[in-house]
Amino acid sequence: xxxxxxxxxxxxxxxxxxxxxxxxxxxxxxxxxxxxxxxxxxxxxxxxxxxxxxxxxxxxxxxxxxxxxxxxxxxxxxxxxxxxxxxxxxxxxxxxxxxxxxxxxxxxxxxxxxxxxxxxxxxxxxxxxxxxxxxxxxxxxxxxxxxxxxxxxxxxxxxxxxxxxxxxxxxxxxxxxxxxxxxxxxxxxxxxxxxxxxxxxxxxxxxxxxxxxxxxxxxxxxxxxxxxxxxxxxxxxxxxxxxxxxxxxxxxxxxxxxxxxxxxxxxxxxxxxxxxxxxxxxxxxxxxxxxxxxxxxxxxxxxxxxxxxxxxxxxxxxxxxxxxxxxxxxxxxxxxxxxxxxxxxxxxxxxxxxxxxxxxxxxxxxxxxxxxxxxxxxxxxxxxxxxxxxxxxxxxxxx
Ligand code: NAI
Numbered sequence: 001x002x003x004x005x006x007x008x009x010x011x012x013x014x015x016x017x018x019x020x021x022x023x024x025x026x027x028x029x030x031x032x033x034x035x036x037x038x039x040x041x042x043x044x045x046x047x048x049x050x051x052x053x054x055x056x057x058x059x060x061x062x063x064x065x066x067x068x069x070x071x072x073x074x075x076x077x078x079x080x081x082x083x084x085x086x087x088x089x090x091x092x093x094x095x096x097x098x099x100x101x102x103x104x105x106x107x108x109x110x111x112x113x114x115x116x117x118x119x120x121x122x123x124x125x126x127x128x129x130x131x132x133x134x135x136x137x138x139x140x141x142x143x144x145x146x147x148x149x150x151x152x153x154x155x156x157x158x159x160x161x162x163x164x165x166x167x168x169x170x171x172x173x174x175x176x177x178x179x180x181x182x183x184x185x186x187x188x189x190x191x192x193x194x195x196x197x198x199x200x201x202x203x204x205x206x207x208x209x210x211x212x213x214x215x216x217x218x219x220x221x222x223x224x225x226x227x228x229x230x231x232x233x234x235x236x237x238x239x240x241x242x243x244x245x246x247x248x249x250x251x252x253x254x255x256x257x258x259x260x261x262x263x264x265x266x267x268x269x270x271x272x273x274x275x276x277x278x279x280x281x282x283x284x285x286x287x288x289x290x291x292x293x294x295x296x297x298x299x300x301x302x303x304x305x306x307x308x309x310x311x312x313x314x315x316x317x318x319x320x321x322x323x324x325x326x327x328x329x330x331x332x333x334x335x336x337x338x339x340x341x342x343x344x345x346x347x348x349x350x351x352x353x354x355x356x357x358x359x360x361x362x363x364x365x366x367x368x369x370x371x372x373x374x375x376x377x378x379x380x381x382x383x384x385x386x387x388x389x390x391x392x393x394x395x396x397x398x399x
Contacts, residue, residue, distance in 0.1 A: 002178070004187055005078050005085040006030045006068070007097045009037035012088035012114070014156040015147040018052030020187040021066035028068040031078035033100060034093075038073040044153025045071070051155040071153075079104035083176065084112065084183055088143070091117035091334040091383070098127040107134035107174035112184060115142045118207045118338035119383025121170070121200040125398050126388045132398070134174040138184065139203040140167035144192045162192040162283075168200045168272060170398065198272030201397060205258055205273045205342065210335025211250040211353070212276065213327040217363075218356045219243030220309060221321050228318030232308035237299050244295035246352060251276040253350040257343050264346075264393060323363040332360050332368070333382040341374045341384025345396055 002025060006017045009032035021028040032038050050067040072078050079085065079101055087097055094113065105111075105128070113120040116139025124132050146160040169180050176183075181196045188194070216239055239247075258273035274282075277294045280301070289300035298304070310325035336357050343350045354369060361368050367376030374386040381387075385396050 001025050001027050002084070002183065002186070003027050003029065003082045005082045007085065007087045007101075008032055008089035008093070009034055009041060010089065011147045011149050011156065012143045012145075014149050014153075015052060015143075015145055015158055016086060016088050016114070016187070017068045018050055018064055018066065018156055019158075019189065021050070021068050022052070022064040023187055023189065026187060029078045029082070030068045030071040031073070031075055031097070031101075032071065033073055033075075033096060038071050041071040041153035044151070048154045050153070052158065053150075053155065054158045054161070075100040076104045079109075082109060083178060084110040084180075084187070086112040086114050086184075086187075088114050090330065091120070092330065094120060094123050095127060098123055102128055102131065105131060105135065107131065108136075108172065108176050110136045110138065110176045110178075110180045110183060112180075113137075113139040114144070115140050116167070116200070116203050117334050117383075118204045118210060119334065119385075121204065121398060122338075122383055122385060122388050122390065122396070132172075134172050136172040136176050136180045137170045137200060138167055138180050138196065139200050140165050140194075141203055141206060144188055164195050165192040166203075166206070166272065167194060167196045168198050168203050169196045170200050198269045199397065201261070201268075201342070202258065202270045202272035204338060205254050205270070206279070207335055207338075208251075208276050208279050209327075210331050210339060211254070211356070212247060213331045214336050214356050214360050215243055215247040215250055217309075217321075217323075217327060218359050219246060221363075222359055224321070228314050228320050229311075230318065232311040232319050234304075235307045235309045236301060236304035237307070238309075239295070239298055241295050244293070244298065246356070247276060248294050249352045250350075250356065253343070253348070253353050254339060257339070257346055257348045257350075260346050260348050261393060261397075265397065268397060328360055328364050332357070332364060332366075333378075336360065337368045337374070337379070337382040337384045340369060341379075341382070341386050342396060344374055345385050345391060346393055 004020050017030050049065040052064040054062040120139050145158045147158050150157050185194050258270040280297045287301050287303040288297045290296035310322040311319040312322045357369050366378040370376045379387050
């Protein structure tokens, strides 16, 4: 029997709990530290199955009814004897789980960020200290599914399952009982197919949302005159050529960071860092109608049909951009600021990232980049290396 700990109480945690509990020889325990989620989830399952509805391509639904063995807020009860611990929560909650789990984790355990999100490994190295190097650490670029809780603690809907999911593994000095990738694949079933390659830092740098979302917001609103709009503009499919060029340029800057690190550290593999166009062609292969270039790929991506800018409504029914949305509030401190911080440590200039970051931080009312350095007062609320006093390339590589 493999013991799997799922951390969190949201959409991803519900889905992972239901899917993994349905796999053979797998005991699933859920650890949720938030509010009264553990009690509510436990109570909800007393009188009902725990249902995971998988919506298949052919419109059929596969229904799984296996329950996690335990839902608890006690990290000791959850972690004892665990082979693998999977964090399936938003990035800003990772530190809380790592702190809570640390006294209960034994060397050789596998830790997974699903998704990892930028700077995941910096949180792990810093909070777990020497324990981190004795564990195997994995990070993935996203969740395996598009999923939503239908009924808390009782039913979750898997709206779509990715074909493949890219991640990276750092093998710890104390071997785990099982191969990390195979073990996680066993928890998920055949899909998505897990593709683990390269260094964990590659997953941090490859977090495309941090510059896709910020470049689109910048492109649409940086010269906006403040007049409310009659309707919300299309987010992805409304981009112009300048925005696509900006996004592409920011992606090029990320590639330069990766290349510079590999030049200084030939044994470090960051080939898992791709240009954003390559990422689009991989992830949305079947949805993109015109694959000529980044601009046409985004505008013709059918997965984006109808998605609009985050807006708030005025009393007279007009629309204003919502700059408090997670595209800024999460994708900057747990995204673009991390890339900029890594660039600073590596010594790579990033004029386009700087320009967008400065605009975004102003919209958020935060201060990260000051006079070209990540020294602003709000750096402590990001996952950029400077927040952890990591000043060398070795430190960000976890050496
Ligand atoms: P979610 O929004 O459902 O997560 C909410 C959960 O996070 C809560 O139930 C609670 O357990 C925890 N939480 C929230 N605020 C907290 C706080 N202040 N303190 C402690 N715990 C708190 O997130 P979801 O949908 O499960 O997504 C997890 C990650 O996966 C996110 O980074 C999301 O962007 C990403 N993702 C989600 C997809 C989806 O379809 N749900 C698809 C692709 C990526």
